Amino acid sequence: MARETRAGEKRVALVPELVTKLTGLGYQVAVEPGAGLPALISDEEYAAAGAVLDARAFGDADAVVSVQPLAIDRIRGLRPGAATISFLPTAEEREVVAALRYAGVTSFAMELVPRISRAQPMDALTSQALVSGYRGVVVAAEMLPRFFPLTMTAAGTVPPAQVVVLGAGVAGLQAIATARRLGAVVQAYDVRAASAEEIRSLGAEAIDLGLEPLEGASGYARVMTEDRAALQMQRLAPYVAAADALITTAAVPGRPAPLLVSRAMVEQMRPGSVVVDLAAESGGNVAGVVAGEVVRIGSAQVWGGADVPSQMPGPASRLYAQNIVSLVTLMTADGAFAPDFGDEIVAGCCVTHGGAIRAQ
Amino acid sequence: MARETRAGEKRVALVPELVTKLTGLGYQVAVEPGAGLPALISDEEYAAAGAVLDARAFGDADAVVSVQPLAIDRIRGLRPGAATISFLPTAEEREVVAALRYAGVTSFAMELVPRISRAQPMDALTSQALVSGYRGVVVAAEMLPRFFPLTMTAAGTVPPAQVVVLGAGVAGLQAIATARRLGAVVQAYDVRAASAEEIRSLGAEAIDLGLEPLEGASGYARVMTEDRAALQMQRLAPYVAAADALITTAAVPGRPAPLLVSRAMVEQMRPGSVVVDLAAESGGNVAGVVAGEVVRIGSAQVWGGADVPSQMPGPASRLYAQNIVSLVTLMTADGAFAPDFGDEIVAGCCVTHGGAIRAQ
Numbered sequence: 001m002a003r004e005t006r007a008g009e010k011r012v013a014l015v016p017e018l019v020t021k022l023t024g025l026g027y028q029v030a031v032e033p034g035a036g037l038p039a040l041i042s043d044e045e046y047a048a049a050g051a052v053l054d055a056r057a058f059g060d061a062d063a064v065v066s067v068q069p070l071a072i073d074r075i076r077g078l079r080p081g082a083a084t085i086s087f088l089p090t091a092e093e094r095e096v097v098a099a100l101r102y103a104g105v106t107s108f109a110m111e112l113v114p115r116i117s118r119a120q121p122m123d124a125l126t127s128q129a130l131v132s133g134y135r136g137v138v139v140a141a142e143m144l145p146r147f148f149p150l151t152m153t154a155a156g157t158v159p160p161a162q163v164v165v166l167g168a169g170v171a172g173l174q175a176i177a178t179a180r181r182l183g184a185v186v187q188a189y190d191v192r193a194a195s196a197e198e199i200r201s202l203g204a205e206a207i208d209l210g211l212e213p214l215e216g217a218s219g220y221a222r223v224m225t226e227d228r229a230a231l232q233m234q235r236l237a238p239y240v241a242a243a244d245a246l247i248t249t250a251a252v253p254g255r256p257a258p259l260l261v262s263r264a265m266v267e268q269m270r271p272g273s274v275v276v277d278l279a280a281e282s283g284g285n286v287a288g289v290v291a292g293e294v295v296r297i298g299s300a301q302v303w304g305g306a307d308v309p310s311q312m313p314g315p316a317s318r319l320y321a322q323n324i325v326s327l328v329t330l331m332t333a334d335g336a337f338a339p340d341f342g343d344e345i346v347a348g349c350c351v352t353h354g355g356a357i358r359a360q
Numbered sequence: 361m362a363r364e365t366r367a368g369e370k371r372v373a374l375v376p377e378l379v380t381k382l383t384g385l386g387y388q389v390a391v392e393p394g395a396g397l398p399a400l401i402s403d404e405e406y407a408a409a410g411a412v413l414d415a416r417a418f419g420d421a422d423a424v425v426s427v428q429p430l431a432i433d434r435i436r437g438l439r440p441g442a443a444t445i446s447f448l449p450t451a452e453e454r455e456v457v458a459a460l461r462y463a464g465v466t467s468f469a470m471e472l473v474p475r476i477s478r479a480q481p482m483d484a485l486t487s488q489a490l491v492s493g494y495r496g497v498v499v500a501a502e503m504l505p506r507f508f509p510l511t512m513t514a515a516g517t518v519p520p521a522q523v524v525v526l527g528a529g530v531a532g533l534q535a536i537a538t539a540r541r542l543g544a545v546v547q548a549y550d551v552r553a554a555s556a557e558e559i560r561s562l563g564a565e566a567i568d569l570g571l572e573p574l575e576g577a578s579g580y581a582r583v584m585t586e587d588r589a590a591l592q593m594q595r596l597a598p599y600v601a602a603a604d605a606l607i608t609t610a611a612v613p614g615r616p617a618p619l620l621v622s623r624a625m626v627e628q629m630r631p632g633s634v635v636v637d638l639a640a641e642s643g644g645n646v647a648g649v650v651a652g653e654v655v656r657i658g659s660a661q662v663w664g665g666a667d668v669p670s671q672m673p674g675p676a677s678r679l680y681a682q683n684i685v686s687l688v689t690l691m692t693a694d695g696a697f698a699p700d701f702g703d704e705i706v707a708g709c710c711v712t713h714g715g716a717i718r719a720q
Contacts, residue, residue, distance in 0.1 A: 040632045145400065146674040155486075155679045271400035272674060319516065320515075
């Protein structure tokens with residue numbers, strides 16, 4: 001397991017409780033000293049779980065696991081034929097992909113794991129979106145100067161907060177579930193037809209804008225026309241204006257996030273309102289959002305998410321590590337790392353192999 | 361309604377939706393311009409509800425309501441025979457009490473409203489403790505780098521957070537209820553015998569330290585011996601050490617908060633743990649806490665509450681205003697402000713009247 005080197009990354013690719021899963025498969029597990037610290041995991045915990053703490057193991061490893069892609073100077077330290085497994089957004093990381101290819105490394109991108117049911121335990125986009133969705137609501141609850149739940153007292157009743165969630169993928173559904181848990185009244189919108197039922201199953205109201213649903217590949221929404229986008233904004237405006245907290249989650253990996261909410265829409269919100277944009281890093285669903293900052297638009301505080309799963313490194317790492325271990329297990333034969341490129345999952349997520357680029 | 365002048369106070373004593381309750385009783389309601397702004401309420405909202413926005417009304421008022429005691433220079437601007445209703449901790453505010461007496465003002469302290477069932481709608485300590493208890497959990501959830509609820513995914517299960525709540529008065533019970541809502545496993549402790557059942561009724565475990573219960577007056581805990589306190593700490597230590605989040609709420613108005621948790625106990629907590637001390641302003645339940653700051657003790661982040669209800673000025677003001685209106689209603693006869701000192705509640709909460717001090 002490699003130490004993470006990118007700023008803001010506090011997750012790690014392996015947690016102590018899963019080390020034995022790998023040793024049980026026949027692997028020796030080496031962890032770079034201090035690698036767990038950003039996720040609050042000590043070297044001693046890894047050692048107690050059976051891992052070797054060894055800075056030099058990196059260059060000898062058959063497979064190196066990490067959250068973020070390895071830095072280019074580190075890729076040069078891998079032996080030819082070694083494998084890396086990490087997030088690896090190929091469109092944005094062309095230099096890294098080139099370095100991996102040049103070094104003769106076999107690399108796998110967690111984003112490219114096919115969305116088929118057999119691959120669900122390896123689906124790191126889903127596991128990390130779950131963390132983001134929860135985190136978004138906790139942040140909104142902390143920022144909102146009022147109660148989420150209906151509160152009854154001898155001195156009267158305080159009505160519950162109104163929460164609007166845009167985008168009902170994994171992060172959105174988790175946000176809905178968490179806001180409902182906390183007692184808020186939740187309305188949610190997604191362009192996909194199947195979403196309305198999922199939204200309702202969590203006790204939220206599915207916003208119906210009277211627009212045709214849009215269904216894309218792999219369960220993600222597809223890009224819409226400008227006319228449709230304008231009409232959608234216009235019809236969403238009253239819901240946004242009435243919300244105490246707006247949480248936007250519409251992001252598609254490797255593409256800019258769709259702009260769902262204009263500045264004017266946020267300006268209609270009441271004093272004290274809160275906007276949490278979980279898609280801020282890919283451009284944002286809300287006009288004017290800044291990733292990693294809280295900006296004021298009209299009377300609302302607008303929180304732009306940056307490295308959101310890293311804000312809960314413990315559970316995010318644990319879920320990611322489970323994804324990694326599931327994928328490594330699939331790639332193991334007779335106690336050795338031996339990815340079978342005839343397997344749809346292995347082939348689907350392979351970026352470089354044998355000096356060639358397999359996925360762009 | 362007076363503008364609040366103390367630093368950190370964002371609550372107000374009256375909200376627009378309750379103005380009509382007072383006008384319905386026959387009162388003219390005047391609000392100092394801009395008074396609602398810290399609670400995000402505009403002058404226009406008060407005006408729309410039937411209040412007069414008038415800075416000069418202060419000197420002519422029969423009764424002035426506020427959250428914090430009036431500043432001494434403002435008390436001098438009241439007419440003799442006028443009344444004030446606010447929080448007024450007499451032991452700490454001797455100069456204010458002296459000024460009220462000297463000015464011939466009749467003053468009522470919300471803290472002194474007797475804890476009898478008829479007075480429940482006027483019980484501002486309770487309504488504000490409710491806000492603090494909710495807020496404490498939301499802060500803890502935001503600071504804790506892990507999920508509160510048990511989280512099940514295709515990549516495995518993340519266990520729920522362990523929350524320990526010390527003190528199960530109004531704030532503590534609200535904290536327990538909110539942490540349970542969010543899915544945490546909650547354990548709670550209070551020295552009073554009746555608490556165990558209340559704790560269990562909210563789905564939490566009542567910690568049994570094998571110590572005699574302590575019951576004080578008015579439903580508050582009473583001071584304990586040093587031996588008992590030491591034994592209690594010793595037996596609480598393993599619960600604190602195992603907690604992801606510790607929330608302490610043991611405060612008695614007008615007295616220093618009891619020290620329940622030593623530095624050594626916090627140092628036993630795991631990396632990433634969070635402590636929220638709602639009693640920080642009265643000295644704290646946790647050794648080393650600083651009101652209004654987050655300090656690090658061992659591996660834990662320790663949040664000291666300061667002006668906690670003011671962090672949610674909307675609902676805190678609404679509940680407080682309801683308390684105020686209920687008390688004013690009790691003090692109204694034939695459309696005029698005419699407190700009946702034969703009434704147990706009126707007599708109980710009166711601090712100064714006719715140039716004399718009634719309560720210390």
